[in-house]
Amino acid sequence: MKRALVIVLLAIVAMPLLAAMAAMPRFGSAEQPAYTHVAKRYLERGVEEAGAENVVTGVILNYRGFDTNGEVTVIFTACAAVIAVLAGSRNRQDQREAASSVPESLVVRYVVRLLAPFIALFALYVVLFGEVSPGGGFQGGTVFGALLIVMTVAVSRNQAERLLPLRIRPWLQIAGPLSFLAVGTAGVVLTGWYLGFPQGATAATRLMLMVLEFGIGVGGATVIASIFWRLGDEA
Amino acid sequence: MEAVDVRVLLAPAISFACSGLVFLMGRNVFWRRFWSLGAASLKFVVVLSMLPAALAGKTLVWNLIEFTPGIGIAFRADALGMFFALVSSALWLITTVYAIGYMEPEHAKVRFFGFFALCVSTTVGVAFAENLLTLFVFYETLTICTYPLVIHEETPEALRAGRKYLAYTLSGGACILLGAALTYQVAGTLTLSKPGIVPASADVRTLAVLFATLIAGFGVKAAVMPLHGWLPSAMVAPTPVSALLHAVAVVKVGAFGVLRVVYNIFGVELLKRLGFALPLAYLAAFTIIAGSVAALFQDNLKRRLAYSTVSQLSYIVLGAALLTPASASAAVAHIANQAFAKITMFFAAGAIQRTTGKTQVHELGGIGKQMPLTMAAFTVASLSFVGMPLTGGFITKWYLSVGAFESGMWWFALIMVASSLLNAAYWLPIVYLAFLKGPQEVAAAPREAKPSLLVPTVACAVWVLVLGTTSDVPGMPFALARAAVEFVFKM
Amino acid sequence: MIGILWDNFDYAVSVLLFLIGLYCVIAKNNLIKKFMGLNIMETSVFAFIVALGVVKGGSAPIMEPGARPPFINPIPQALILTGIVVAVSTTALALSLIVRVWRQCGTIEADELRELE
């Protein structure tokens, strides 16, 4: 009964939505406003203006860099939120025992150990080459975060945690926002605007983009791993 | 002729400051009394000092703050406002003396005297309001400030009465708010300094709605039937509060609001043309009679007083609704006449209750032998209500009747006669009972109430006589009422 | 209208996905399933916005030597990267809340939780 009602309701919602979709500019058309207005300039002058061959990276870090500043804040917020919601619910002693009691498979363990350096290298590659190819800081960071999770599951949590020492972990978690604040301030000094980059692909621009990519990457990886561990503590 | 003068602001500000000081230092008996009495006297002096200017036709003004663009809290002491302010500040002084004596055995005295002062502050604010919004601001504040006084006893009955009081008066306030908004929409101003601001060109239906909302809003506090329900219930309050509610602050603010609506918002000429006042006059006449009839059947003295108030207030409303100069003089003058007479009665009732513990009419046999002065004062007040010449009540009835003939609606004069008879029917038996009847075993020796209760009672009674005999003496309140009327009728 | 809708088929699909997700959020009883419905909704919106950037025959907007226009619109991609991060964050928080609810109440079925209240 309830389901039927819901479906009827959704059908009613669907009508105007579909009607609107039908009236949207033609899918894939090169004449649609989305393509001919702001995007046009990005595509035409993005490389020289934003200093990255991958225009998506240019948009993320330069034209719309402040969105990404917000984005790294969001992900740190999630980390802080999860810690705040779960903190202090159980003491750490139990957690250690719980973590070490995970059954291990020798094969999986060796494979993970064998692959770990390569995964880390790949993460680094994705971060470093984000400017010129698909990828970027967050993508690389996610790969690295996944590596930490895999290591926790397959090898041992202690070993994984050692990669992100507890003493500096609060700082690593905020690497993203911090790098944005640093680069943004550098932008104020160099160009007069927060998150302003010198025109074109100068060394300064490269360096600033790189700092951002790394900040996003390190922060993302740490946050993902921290959230995972926190949830593991609780489960 | 207008002049900026800070005294217009001082009048409400003094009692406001007094209430603050009472809340701060009121735990100490001396300071509580000192500030209450000091502020009351000071205020009375301040208001009195403005009287010569007002009589000379000078209007004092003070713009306090413009709290929304274009309209703000501004004070203006025109003749009508001065009249009301004078009555309330004089009565505040007297009531304060009485309250200090009466409230001695009560609890929460700091709260009582603090809010008491606030009430008077807001009442004078209403009197001096330059525009409808200022009037509304003080009107609503008054409602809130009287609530703790009404439920002073904190019994379930008191709380119920308090709820009823708030329900009625806040609904009234809501009506006034809407009326004010509509007035602003129609007239583009809210000032009360002109004899009528609503343009005659406005849509008649809108004007009818406007008149109805505003009159309903003020009518609640003026206890025009059928909006009077809160008044008898509010009798659970301590006697000084009842006196304040019934004679000075709350009900008079309602009646005063009706006068403002009739004279300063619509204006006499426009109302005459529209004919809205006639239904109001009928309603007032009905209230006068019905209130008196209801009073006949009350045994509780304070409840009888309450219904009498309902009836008496409609004199003011009727006087306003008849739209003639004579009836207007009656309406304005009755603010004072009813106030002093009614407060005398309340004081007497309170004094009896405090001294003998009696609250019902049938218990009062022989009380006049025991408390001759108190009951003499009571008698004077009764005669004023009946409309005996030489008392204040006579002035009202006389001018109202003249107004009724002036307006060509002579049957309203019959209402006056009927009301006099009814008043006689429910007041004089008490006098009779008190002096001429009663158990013989009552202690022969007079046992009056203590001076702080007795003196205010007698003083008010004396003033009732003064009001009734000095209506032609220049410089006395009635002259002020005349001045107000002359302004309204552009004479 | 159907004919026109066919041209914008990709958009219509995201609307359908959106509704499926909404259905799960409303009708499912299990908190995790509810949340998966939310994830479906998220995906549908992301798909819609990314589809806005498509240009027929376009290639990725990476200006390596030899790359030739037309390139697809980079803005929706940039936006959706942010959107995904937001979605991940919401998911993390939602899961931790569900974990806590499960620990404290012993169930994550909405109707049973309602009875517990």
Place this chain on the structure above:
Amino acid sequence: MWWQWPHWLPLAVLVPLGGGVVTPAVARGSARRAWGWAAGVSAATVAVSLALVIRVARGGPFSYAFGGWQPPYGIEFRFDEVSAFAFVVAFLGALAIVFSRQYAPHALAEPRVPYYYTLLLLDIAGLIGFSVTGDLFNMYVFMEIVSLTGYALVAISGERIAEMAAFKYLVLGAVSSLLALFGIGMLYGVTGTLNIADAASRLGAAASTMPVIVAVALLVLGFMVKAALFPLHVWLPDAHAIAPSPVSAVLSGLVVKLGLVGMLRLYGVVYASRAVDLSSLNWLLTWLGAVSIVMGAFFAIFQDDIKMMLAYSTISNIGYIVMGFGLASQYALVGAAVHIFNHALIKSALFLAAGAIIYQTGYRRLSDLRGVGRGMPLTAAALSVGAVSIVGIPPTAGFLCKWYIALGAFEAKRAAFGFALVFGALFIFVYYIRMVNAFYFQEPVHADVTHVGDPPLSMLVPVWILAALCLIMGLAGKVPLTFVAPAVSRLLGPLGG
């Protein structure tokens, strides 16, 4: 150059954002250190946002282009009169943080406290960002920061009900964010830009109005869920009542306003472009506003829990504001916009005072709190001032909105809504009078309540600052009213309203 005025604009967001993210690292687990840091950061935020408000009062709106990319190519911050909400956010946030000094360690598990401050500061940053941004997608990002911190702050007390309330809030909040994002995506598809001003100018040239109508509808729906307009309010009462009191103050005073500020931005786009006719939407909003006023009051009457009562009263007040939006006349909109500010003050005063009472007595039901007016005279007095103000008794802050919306209702020739508003307010009074009666005039149930004493100064001072403001902002109502008026005129300008 960089020291010039517009360059202060990003600081209003970056100070609480940067200060918020480093709080746990700075605090190193100490609640005291976390409080000191958070208080300092919020004070700096207040200073910056105050400077911005002064600037806009003197010289009108100004904007800041991130990275030097002029709109529409980059992200623009635009500080106009509505953005002055940022100052209210900073100010109330600071007071909530000050209030938390003793409250937070008492209400939360020790390790959570630094993160509590982080979340509060990020919430403030998000709200400020939302109210100053001139970019549609950036708006979404800030909305998500606000929402995420909101969900977490509701759950942070760790009680069972809190987590369930937070989950309910999260699901509805996430759905509403997605609705808004869908709408933003459609607007982008139609106009090709994300800049609000640019979108407004390009919307008129849209090939078809259908997507614009649906996009506006989706955005309105999303914002109204955030604003908890009846019947989209189901998440609000539990979440606001169960959260720690400073959080309730922030959520009820500020976070729900996000939807309303968003509405004003959306109106800015749509009115300016005249792309679609909003009269039917406005008709609906007026009705829903009226229903919201009455239903909020109706439910509140049955509450015994003091915070639950306050939460339902928020729904009523949102109804006022939405009704003002719907009436869409100069007066009504000015009244509604000012009530966004004033309700924030009043409701924060109420929630903080209620929090102080709960902190001191340990009770939260009205029936248990009888006689608390004697035990905590100053706190209870502040709560009463707030109650009088929220009912709209003149000359308090709550009155302005009533007066202006009543004027607006007549101006818009829809007098019936003026009646609904004013008599709805009476309905609200019914339950506040219950509270006042319980505090002062009823026999105490628990003897200890009558001599608990007022709370520590860190709580009493914020409460009284807010209570005093409830009075002052009423008397000085001209200031906000004239301040907001140009923004509303600009908004309605093309309509000739």
